[in-house]
Amino acid sequence: MTEYTCTPIQDKPALKYVDRLHEIKRAICTLDESLTPSKRVGHKSIGLSPMFGTPQQHRKNFDSIALLDHQNVLTPSRTSATALENNGLDSSQISDSFLHNPEVAATVEKITSSNLLIKSFSEVYKEISTEDVLSVVSSFAEQCEELYQNSKSMLLSVKHSKLLSQKLRDACSNIANERYTWKLLGAIYQNKLNTTMSENDDSDSHLGAINRLYTKSGEIRHNQVVLDWLESNASELLPDLPTKVGYFSGKVSWENTFHTLCNQKVKKIISTMDPDAPSREGAPLHEIDAEDQSRLVKHMFHLVRAGQVDKAQQLCIESGQCWRAAVIEGWRLYHDPNAHDLSRDRDSVEGNITRALWKNCCWDFCNSSGVSTEEKALYGALSGNLQAILPACTNFHDVLWAHFKTLLDQEVEEELCDSMLPHSYWKDLLSLESVIDTMGKMKQSRDLYNKLQLQLICGNLSGILQTVSEHIEKAGLSQCRFLCHLLLILETIYPDQAPAALHDTLTKYILALQNEECMEEVVFYASLLPSELQISLLSEVLAHVEDLSRPQCVQYAAVYSVPIEEVSMRIYKKIVSESCSSPDPGMTSVANISDGDARVVGAISWLLLSETQRRSALREANRLIRMFLGARKHAPACAVFEMIPSDTIEVIHREWSKENQGIPLPPDDINAVREYLCLQAYLDTHQAYSDWSAHRANRPSNPTCNLEATTTFSEKVAFEEKKKSFEISIQRWEQNLTVQTQLTRDKMLNVLLFIDGGWLVDEIKGTDCLREEQLKSLRRQYIPSTTSLLVDVLRQSEQDQAVVELCDYIASEQYQLYNLFNQNELRELLEKVYDSSIKCGCNPLQFGTED
DSSP, X not given: OOSSOOOOOOOOOOOOOOOXXXXXXXXXXXXXXXXOGGGOOOOOOOOOOOOXXXXXXXXXXXXXXXXXXXXXXXXXXXXXXXXXHHTTOOHHHHHHHHHTOHHHXXXXXXXXXXXXXXXXXXXXXXXXXXXXXXXXXXXXXXXXXXXXXXXXXXXXXXXXXXXXXXXXXXXXXHHHHHHHHHHHHHHHHHHHHOOOOOXXXXXXXXXXXXXXXXXHOHHHHHHHHHHHHHHHHHHTTGGGOSOOOOXXXXXXXXXXXXXXXXXXXXXXXXXXXXXXXXXHHOOOOOHHHHHHHHHHHHHHHHHHHTTOHHHHHHHHHHTTOHHHHHHHHTTSOOBOTTSSOOSSOOOOXXXXXXXHHHHHHHHHHHTOTTOOHXXXXXXXXXXXXXXXXXXXXXXXHHHHHXXXXXXXXXXXXHHHTOTTSOGGGGTSOOOHHHHHHHXXXXXXGXXXXXXXXXXXXXXXXXXXXXXXXXXXXXXXHHHHHHHHHHHHHHHHHSTTSSHHHHHHHHHHHHXXXXXXXXXXXXHHHHTTSOHHHHHHHHHHHHTTSOGGGHHHHHHHHHHTTOOHHHHHHHHHHHHHHHHHHSOOOSOOSTTOOOHHHHHHHHHGGGGGSOGGGHHHHHHHHHHHHHHHHHTXXXXXXXXXXXXXXXXXXXXXXXXXXXXXXXXXOOHHHHHHHHHHHHHHHHHHHHHXXXXXXXXXXXXXXXXOOOOOTTOOHHHHHHHHHHHHHHHHHHHHHHHHHHHHHHHHHXXXXXXXXXXXXXXXXXXXXXXXXXXXXXXXXXXXXXXXXXXXXXXXXXXXXXXXXXXXHHHHHHHOTTTOGGGGOOHHHHHHHHHHHHHHHHHTTOOOTTOOSOO
């Protein structure tokens, strides 16, 4: 039960999500295996538990995690260290082993960078409906808790390495602080969602009045939630505290003092055993009892700090100080359940009817000299004395707890309006704003997590966004992940209020994930951005992905509805633009491909990742080939053509017919297919001519031998064998040359006499004027040159009659190829035709060289 009974909030169990715990445990095993089996230190297993509940159930429902502000929490026990030494494990050897073990170092690095939470958080956010914010936040807290517990248990394994130990301590601190923030956000949001209030308590007791206050005041319920959160965090410290209480024989208090008095030993101690003896007589207890008393009071304060007043009372009883348990009982609100119903059996009366007088005494006690700091803080916390609590506070959250403990006490007393409280009680009244302002002036409030927690408490959304914006640029991967998901949750709670900060944070997180090779997470988080921003960001990130990983990225894009076609087109255009605009120091000859041209050629692969994009790929490939051919770069043009799959035309028709059954391809696509076939015909021609030239230049050489009178018979026989071999080789060469010549002739004629209008002539008039000019330029450039090469092939093959016949095709009105020749080109062609006509004995029909 909390300090005061308040309106219940419906308990909502956190969703149990089985994350990557097995991977974390494997990481621990990796560290353990660096030690010998006899010297390993076991690790405590952890479990999952619900996080949020009603204010009455808050301490039971918060997950367990230790506050890291206390120095002793992450310190390995002395017993464990001694055990290692007793087993013969030298600390310097362990340190050297860990520092030089790459597997161990990698494992620690993986945990300290919180890489294990990347996939866990993304899976939680993907698989749990974002409308159920409490479940998402609870799952986030559970992921942090499991990683924290495993990292904490690993500290014992690496404690002899200062470097690794410090890394793990810092990681534990960050993970714990992140989990505290998730718990706070979940608790505050659950209180905000609570609309079901308990029935009003119509009793006239103090407890009834405060119950009615909690029912009608959302502010006090909010403050109670914050206090519950602080006390829940502190309660998890208790098992790790060094001030354990358990040094008493039975239930006898001050046993050493009592033993001394019974033996009538002369010592300067109290002479009686009543609780007031030390203050009344001004004499101390036995030194051992004084030490036990100090330890008891400190532990009681820690229990009150953790909201466990009942346990503090039980500890007093177990320690033989029932009177101290009775003193603490005076803090409770008075309630008589029998006041309105005298007919039924009487129930026990709860609380203290003279509570204000009790508080007055507590204030006087806190002002007394000779009282320890913890004892003053103990009674100050129960009586609303802030100045008595603060000296016992050792960290930021302790100070925050002291303020909220006092604030709630003041709000309760304002409702009760008891005049018996001391005048100083009302001197410095607190408010939520004043508490936040005071905490904000502390140096520790500059810490990212403390700052965000204060802003969550006061509901300062604009301050949260500003804090995120200030820290996101310098944040590491772990904090970047946390801030990203924090804004995702806040966007769900407050729609359309944090788009700019969220987009910047997501962008930073995606760029950080790129370095971790988490491509599925990159695509997923990019899908949460606006369309234009996700295209721009993914085009920047995916441009550096290796070829083998690109198909997997396409699958991720399909799963998360990312327009991968637009992304890949953006990447392709960027590569082409950068390669074409920057100076290229590489080779630019026809026989070689420069580095810049190679990048352009490789860019077309981005358009071949999906069959739905094959139409765009074909158009862009045609454009690149036109560009390279215009610059007379045949090698890169051939390389682009080879990038296009052979089934491209079939795929284009198939993909089009899926959604447009019975409808022909658009004119632009029809022209693109025809252009592709035309370019294929020319590139085949170019390759055939290259093969013909190479074969012709590789004519077998005729063996030579000077036959003299001194030539031996064996030399003559060898020479005859060489001649026979040469005759066979030259015969085979001539046969292959004839075949290659015919093949080259056919391919060149296929270009010159291309069906349905000619080479690079569109079947349907298009709308791209620039493309039409490029096609006309290529026709004027390559039709005359191809004709000239064909004439050379025919003449060198002594096919002069075919040269004369070729002239008829050039002059034909059906093809009108003569329009593509300039005057000099026509002159050279006619000269060659004239020579061939003479050789084949035909009448040149007045063909000459005159104008």
